[in-house]
Amino acid sequence: MAKDSDSLSKKVENFLKVFKKGEEFTQELLQENEKLRYRLAQQEEVSKSSGRGEALNEQALEERLKTLEDENKSLLDRYHQVEEENKDFANRYIEVETENNNLANLYVASYQLHSTLDFNESLKIVLEIVMNLIGAEEFSIMMLDEKTNELSIVAQEGMGQDARKSIKMGSGIIGQVAKTGDAFYRDGDPTNLKGIDYTHPLVTIPLKIKEHVIGIIVIYKLLIQKTEFSNVDYELFSMLAGHAATALFSSKLYSQSERKLTTIQSFLDLLKEK
Amino acid sequence: MPEYTFLVVEDSPTMRQLISFALKRIPGSTIVEAGDGIDALKKLSNQKFDVILTDINMPLMDGLKLVSMVRNDPTYKDIPVIVITTEGADDARERGISLGANAYVSKPIQTQDLLNTVNEIIKSKA
Numbered sequence: 001m002a003k004d005s006d007s008l009s010k011k012v013e014n015f016l017k018v019f020k021k022g023e024e025f026t027q028e029l030l031q032e033n034e035k036l037r038y039r040l041a042q043q044e045e046v047s048k049s050s051g052r053g054e055a056l057n058e059q060a061l062e063e064r065l066k067t068l069e070d071e072n073k074s075l076l077d078r079y080h081q082v083e084e085e086n087k088d089f090a091n092r093y094i095e096v097e098t099e100n101n102n103l104a105n106l107y108v109a110s111y112q113l114h115s116t117l118d119f120n121e122s123l124k125i126v127l128e129i130v131m132n133l134i135g136a137e138e139f140s141i142m143m144l145d146e147k148t149n150e151l152s153i154v155a156q157e158g159m160g161q162d163a164r165k166s167i168k169m170g171s172g173i174i175g176q177v178a179k180t181g182d183a184f185y186r187d188g189d190p191t192n193l194k195g196i197d198y199t200h201p202l203v204t205i206p207l208k209i210k211e212h213v214i215g216i217i218v219i220y221k222l223l224i225q226k227t228e229f230s231n232v233d234y235e236l237f238s239m240l241a242g243h244a245a246t247a248l249f250s251s252k253l254y255s256q257s258e259r260k261l262t263t264i265q266s267f268l269d270l271l272k273e274k
Numbered sequence: 275m276p277e278y279t280f281l282v283v284e285d286s287p288t289m290r291q292l293i294s295f296a297l298k299r300i301p302g303s304t305i306v307e308a309g310d311g312i313d314a315l316k317k318l319s320n321q322k323f324d325v326i327l328t329d330i331n332m333p334l335m336d337g338l339k340l341v342s343m344v345r346n347d348p349t350y351k352d353i354p355v356i357v358i359t360t361e362g363a364d365d366a367r368e369r370g371i372s373l374g375a376n377a378y379v380s381k382p383i384q385t386q387d388l389l390n391t392v393n394e395i396i397k398s399k400a
Contacts, residue, residue, distance in 0.1 A: 097386065098386070101296075101384075101385035101386060104292070104295045104296070104385065105292065105385075107295075108288060108291045108292045108295060109288065111291065112287060112288045112291065115287075125287075125288060128286045128287075128288040128289065129288060131360065131381075132286060132288060132289050132292075132360070132381050132382055132383070133288070133292070133382055134382060135381065135382035223360060223380075223381070223382070225380045226382060
């Protein structure tokens with residue numbers, strides 16, 4: 001009986017030991033579990049915060065990309081603007097060059113017109129300007145005789161025999177230009193000619209001193225290579241209207257006064273001799 | 275800066291002045307004017323020229339005769355010649371070129387065309 005009791009007590013003791021160990025093991029497991037939970041929570045926290053950072057980084061990059069795209073667009077716009085400005089400058093340069101050339105032509109023409117007081121030389125210079133600067137092939141210069149009220153050719157280039165040598169003031173296009181003092185430009189292509197019509201000129205320019213017409217320049221035909229009138233041609237026409245008129249008028253007056261002076265001088269010499 | 279001496283042969287003072295005006299726009303240019311072919315030959319014997327620009331219709335000696343004389347003279351034969359004339363027809367151009375002219379400019383002269391032609395000649399000579 002005592003033996004049984006010892007054996008039972010041993011068994012209980014062993015069971016208690018095993019139970020104790022089990023309890024300790026369970027405690028350890030629970031602690032380990034707690035630790036793992038804590039670490040997991042930590043890890044989750046880290047992972048959460050790192051995800052937020054990535055999102056933030058991505059947003060910043062997107063913003064930067066947008067800024068760069070905007071900058072790129074504005075640079076492209078500026079480039080196109082500068083390109084347009086460049087084109088404008090190039091066109092402006094060509095315009096200035098053309099204007100320079102035109103002014104040089106006008107300067108040379110007016111310089112030459114006023115370079116002499118000889119009537120025939122003045123006429124020759126007007127012919128040269130009309131021929132070489134405007135490009136006329138058939139044309140004439142007519143002066144008005146105030147006594148007869150008739151325009152007569154004083155110089156011409158390339159004109160045929162059937163051209164009228166004199167025209168009454170107010171008669172036809174040429175006479176009307178002399179009467180009104182308004183230039184005449186024939187409509188249409190100046191090269192589209194069906195032969196020369198001396199009653200229907202291409203251009204008729206009145207030579208005027210203020211509003212007083214002293215003569216006219218009549219152009220019937222242009223040189224073969226001259227296909228149209230340019231702006232400078234019209235400038236030359238208006239320059240001729242004034243400058244050629246004063247040049248021809250003053251040289252004519254000078255020639256007349258020279259002649260008179262010679263006559264008077266001859267008289268004086270004659271009187272002295274007597 | 276390179277320097278160029280041009281001989282402008284033209285009987286019309288207006289045209290001479292106009293051509294000289296245009297040529298002055300080439301940096302380093304010096305312009306000598308002659309009234310006809312004979313005057314041009316005199317000036318050619320006095321100094322060296324880089325380019326001759328000559329009119330065709332002139333008194334005493336015309337431009338075509340001048341071109342022919344320049345091309346047949348060993349001293350001047352290499353000087354480029356530009357012929358300037360009122361005639362725009364092909365035969366006048368061909369006459370000038372066949373005699374040895376390097377280029378041809380028609381009247382009424384467009385300054386820019388003249389300068390382009392002269393600049394091309396200068397470039398090809400350099």
